[in-house]
Amino acid sequence: MSGDLKLGLNVGYWQRNADDATEVVLTAERLGYESVWTAEAYGSDAFTPLAWYGARTSRIKLGTSVAQISARAPVTTAMTAMTLDHLTGGRLLLGIGASGPQVVEGWYGTPFPRPLARTREYVDIMRKVWRREEPVTSDGPHYPLPYPGGANLGKPLKLITHPLRPEIPIYLGAEGPKNVALAAEITDGWLPLFVFPEKLGAMYGDSLAGAGPGFDIAAMVLVSVTDDIRSALDGVKMMLTLYIGGMGAKSRNFHADIVGRMGFADAAEKIQELYLAGRRDEAFAAIPDELADGISLVGPPARIRERLQPWRDSPVTNLLVMGPRDEPTLRTIRDLVLG
Incomplete structure (x- = not known):
């Protein structure tokens, strides 16, 4: 039970067109939001917009939610993180995630199997890079350093630049219980996409048992302040229709799996079936209102204030707001969460 919640803003990734969110980021910083987060799928990347916002702000922390590990070698992510952390005065929060097999194998052209082992190896290499204790080597099967083969001239190297911080905070985007347990074991925080706060403890209590002091559960939540x-x-429900129905294969959809673990397995199966059959309006109609309401904060301020209590009573420590872009709404949310 966290009680007090931190507050951040997740601006996500670009959709069809470029989306410079500088003004909303500046507004969030002015209003006292602790952090702003960017994302990537197979369009805009996570780091470039974050650098852009970092150059225009001075206090707000800068997070990736998430940078996909298959998009970059671990040393590349470590270098990018070190560089951005230096340029922003130590404000980076590095969120990473394995994504899913359709993106990893279809977009990045790399194998998806063993995502937990790959993530563990990835994190270990990044921390070796930042600590600069010795030239970086890795005998793991996924990211061996030096590379065993090729020209047979590879040699262990040490990062040229001294990091501003040898321990940049690492967060892990995770949905499955084993992946959440890995986040608790080896990282500084967990970035859950869908959270039904009343169910979170039962779903992940065992997975979070290994978390150390200060472990940050930074939950993304759609917020809409409205009378409608x-x-x-x-x-x-529109967002859930896409994620449950189409963001993954029929045989392997992590978003549908998590909805099932929330107690909506039959609905998730029906939504997938309808969506993949091209019956998207019916898939939308099959989303239970209870699910949509449970994972979001919607309604007039009084209703949102009431709905915030389950979040305060849950293991969540940090709310990453998605949706609002105007100053009055961001101020209202700030007052409800932090007031």
Whole structure:
């Protein structure tokens, strides 16, 4: 039980067009939001917009939620993180994630199997890079250093630049219980995408048992301050329709799996079936209102204030708001969460 919640803003990744969120980031910093987070899928990358916002701000922490590990070698992510951390005065929060097999194998052209082992190896190499205790080597099967073969001229190297911080905070985007347990074991925080706060402890209590002091559970949550609750819930359901129905294969969809673990397995199966059959309106209609309401904060301020209590009573320590871009709404959310 966290009680007090930290507050951040997640601006996500670009959709069809470029989306410079500088003004909303500046507004969030001015209003006292602790952090802003960017994302990537197979469009805009996570680091470039974050550097752009970092150059225009002075206090707000800068997080990736998440940078996909298959997009970059671990030393490349370590160098990028070190560089950005220096340029922003130590404000980086490095969120990484394995993504899913359709993106990893279809976009990056790399194998997806053994994501937990790959993540463990990836994190270990990045920390070796930042600590600069010795030339970096790794005998793991996924990212061996030096490379065993090729020209047979590879040699262990040490990062040229001294990091501003030898321990940049690492967060892990995770949905499955084993992946969440890995986050608790080897990283500084967990970035869950869908959280039903009343169910979180039962779903992940055992997985989080290994978390150390200060472990940050930074939950992404769609927020809509409005009197039109029906319309707001429909907005959440549109997002869920895509993620449950189409963000993954029928045989392997991590988003559908997590919805199933929340107690909506039958609905998730039906939504997938309808969506993949091209019946998207019916898939949308199959999303239970209880699910949409449970993972979001929607309605007038009084309703959101009431709905915040389960979040305060849950293991969540940090709310990363998604959706609002205007100053009055961001101020209202700040007052409700931090007031």
